[in-house]
Amino acid sequence: xxxxxxxxxxxVISNSVLEGYTAGIAPMLxxxxxxxxxxxxxxxxxxxxxxxxAIDATATKAVxxxxxxxxADSDSVEVVLGSPKYVSWGLDDVExxxxxxxxxxxxxxxxxxxxxxxxxxxxxxxxTAANFGGASFTGAASTFDEDSVADIAEDCDSGDWSQxxxxxxLSPAFITxxxxxxxxxxxxxxxxxxxxxxxxPMLHGFKVIMSTIIPGNxxxxxxxxxxxxxxxxxxRYLAPQQGHKYDVAEALVGEGGQTLxxxxxxxxxxxxxxxxxxxxxxxxxxxGTGIKRIVTA
Numbered sequence: 001x002x003x004x005x006x007x008x009x010x011x012v013i014s015n016s017v018l019e020g021y022t023a024g025i026a027p028m029l030x031x032x033x034x035x036x037x038x039x040x041x042x043x044x045x046x047x048x049x050x051x052x053x054a055i056d057a058t059a060t061k062a063v064x065x066x067x068x069x070x071x072a073d074s075d076s077v078e079v080v081l082g083s084p085k086y087v088s089w090g091l092d093d094v095e096x097x098x099x100x101x102x103x104x105x106x107x108x109x110x111x112x113x114x115x116x117x118x119x120x121x122x123x124x125x126x127x128t129a130a131n132f133g134g135a136s137f138t139g140a141a142s143t144f145d146e147d148s149v150a151d152i153a154e155d156c157d158s159g160d161w162s163q164x165x166x167x168x169x170l171s172p173a174f175i176t177x178x179x180x181x182x183x184x185x186x187x188x189x190x191x192x193x194x195x196x197x198x199x200x201p202m203l204h205g206f207k208v209i210m211s212t213i214i215p216g217n218x219x220x221x222x223x224x225x226x227x228x229x230x231x232x233x234x235x236r237y238l239a240p241q242q243g244h245k246y247d248v249a250e251a252l253v254g255e256g257g258q259t260l261x262x263x264x265x266x267x268x269x270x271x272x273x274x275x276x277x278x279x280x281x282x283x284x285x286x287x288g289t290g291i292k293r294i295v296t297a
Contacts, residue, residue, distance in 0.1 A: 009091060009101075009104055010264055012105060012108065013105075013275070014108065014252060014264075014277060015108070016106075016107070016108025016112065017111045017112035017115070017260070018253075018277075019112060020109035020112025020113040020114075020115075020116070021112035021115050021116045021254070022116075022255055022256065023109075023112075024112065024113040024114075024116025024120070025116040025119065025120065025258055027167075027169055027211055028120065028123070028233060029256075030167035030207075030228060031123075031228055031230065031233055032048055032049075032077070032228050032231070033232075033234075034046055034079075034232075034234040034235070035258050035259055036235070036236055036237075036257065037237055037259045038237065039236070039237050039238075039251070040081055040238065041081070041238070041239065041280075042082060042084070042280060043081065044080075044081045045078050045081070046078075046234035046236070046282065047076045047077070047078055047079075048234060049076050077232040077284050078284070079232055079282040079283060080282045081234065081280050081281060082281065082282050083280075084238050084261075084281075085115060085118055085119055085122075085279055086277060087111040087112070087115050087277050087278075088276040089111070089274070090267065090270065090273065090274040090275075091272055091273055092270070092272035093272075095272075111277070115260075115279065119279060119281060120211070121213050121215050123233055124215055124217075124221075125217060126285050127215075127217060127230075127291055127293060131285045131288060131291075132230060132288055132289075132290075132292075133293075136151070136225065136292035137151065137294045137295070138296075140296060141173035141222065141296070143177075144174050144177045144178070145178065146178065146183045149178075149203050149204045149206065152168070152206075152225050152292055152294070153205055153206065155225075155292055156205075156225060156292060159289045159292075162227060163205060165228055166205050166206045166207065167206060167207050167208075168203070168206035168208045168209065168224075169209045169210075169211050169223055169224055169225075169226065170209070170211070170214075170222070170223035171211065171214050172210060173222070174294070175200065184201075184203075206225065219293075219295060220297045221294070221295055223294035224292060224294055225294070228290065230285070230286050230287060230288075230289075231284070231286055231290075232286045233283040234283075235259060235279055236259065236279075236280050236281070237251035237259050237261045237280075238261045238278055240263060246263050246264060247265050247266060248264035249262070249264075250262055252277070259279075261277070261278050262275065262277055263278075264276075
């Protein structure tokens with residue numbers, strides 16, 4: 001009976017881990033990201049389509065001449081899946097008896113968010129001057145305002161970015177600077193009250209996202225603009241090898257297709273039921289003009 005109850009509580013935690021992970025990994029929607037519940041192993045390759053930044057020039061058809069067929073303006077990035085990252089826990093009968101469902105759900109969401117943050121920090125380590133060139137904005141957060149965002153938008157326009165799916169990911173200090181600007185505080189006149197919600201509305205064509213885990217990358221990185229082409233990333237369910245003795249080995253699929261792998265087993269030596277939730281993923285630098293960096297110095 002105890003094992004059955006413990007298994008149910010592991011399900012509660014696992015589902016909460018998936019919820020916390022799904023919410024935490026959301027900023028990856030600003031990139032060319034491939035989610036799938038297909039089983040994979042470390043070292044597998046995933047091909048991700050991307051749009052090229054340059055397109056063939058318009059051609060003029062000569063009278064009586066044949067059409068010149070141009071290449072499709074896209075290619076693919078080969079992403080190699082690396083070592084998985086995971087969170088884990090073990091619950092014995094005493095811990096289950098003393099834990100409420102609410103407590104277990106909170107624990108699970110924190111675990112899932114920690115996993116997402118660890119993965120994001122790793123992927124965003126690619127955002128460097130070597131990969132994406134000079135910064136679009138350089139300065140202290142206190143000097144950053146809506147006009148700074150307009151300048152970044154101009155930089156993106158000059159780079160021939162599409163007007164769709166532009167994202168601006170900023171550290172809390174830069175979000176705070178925007179919240180204090182008169183233009184943002186006065187958005188109530190447009191049906192959006194930024195002071196009440198704390199959210200920044202669409203700004204100069206950007207969807208604005210706050211992140212507390214933007215790595216400095218030894219270059220004082222504090223944010224970036226993205227059109228989705230700068231980094232390509234793939235996520236898969238890590239399947240155990242044949243002949244395993246896990247009680248549970250399955251994919252957990254959340255909203256938007258975000259997928260984690262779950263492994264669960266009972267340890268007779270320690271008298272508890274153990275669970276591992278993991279993700280195997282890979283990433284590659286995509287198009288060098290697909291990210292505009294924001295740095296503090």
